[in-house]
Amino acid sequence: MNKIMFWLLSIIAILAFAAGPMLIQYNHWSLGYRGSGDWLSFWGSYLGVVPSGIIAALVAGVQIKESNKQNHENAMQNLNAIKNTKLLNYYYEIKNSSTKSFIILKGIKSGCDIEALYTFLCLQQRQAFNVVNLQTLLQENNLLHLNVKVVNADNSLNKLSEALMEYSGNLVLVERMMKLYAATIDENRNVLENEIDEELEDLYTAYTQQSTHKKIMEQLLKMIDLIDEKIKDLSA
Structure with a gap:
């Protein structure tokens, strides 16, 4: 995989990460609705858990690579x-x-x-x-x-x-x-x-x-x- 493809996929993943839940949220809101505590809880969990999972996966990948090297x-x-x-x-x-x-x-x-x-x-x-x-x-x-x-x-x-x-x-x-x-x-x-x-x-x-x-x-x-x-x- 070349650098251009890597960065392209990275941008798509970031956009999907941010835009996906927003589309779901706005499709469930009626006009003039300002949101609720449930959605705030969802966003808190989403923004906390998903990045944590990505970081954990990256750390695990690095550890596996170092283990293979050793x-x-x-x-x-x-x-x-x-x-x-x-x-x-x-x-x-x-x-x-x-x-x-x-x-x-x-x-x-x-x-x-x-x-x-x-x-x-x-x-x-x-x-x-x-x-x-x-x-x-x-x-x-x-x-x-x-x-x-x-x-x-x-x-x-x-x-x-x-x-x-x-x-x-x-x-x-x-x-x-x-x-x-x-x-x-x-x-x-x-x-x-x-x-x-x-x-x-x-x-x-x-x-x-x-x-x-x-x-x-x-x-x-x-x-x-x-x-x-x-x-x-x-x-x-």
């Missing part, structure tokens, strides 16, 4: 609370996977040779996880990718995504290195498979010279720090 705001707050709770769950999952991986990799001694690295990652297992360390790292890495993809749907955590990609790339290098080493100690291997030995040597050289283990630990710590910040923000 209900909408409460609903939005509840939705945000639910959203934040779900995000917190994802953040804690990411932190759990990152911390678990960090604890495992912390057990690798600095400067250990490839045989010791293979023994730790592929033969030993942590009692709490019931699988070999490398398998645990790969499982947790998959969970990290799934959860980070969810929380970074709006690209607000690109730094976390980048740190995860770097970590995953280095983990793939370690996994490949372990597979190659397992092939070299396989009793049924073909003695002519010199390519395996060469690739393994190149990978292990890159692993040691580029301080890959140190980078992996730094990347995990970076992810943990970023997630701690998000948890702190949502919990505030």
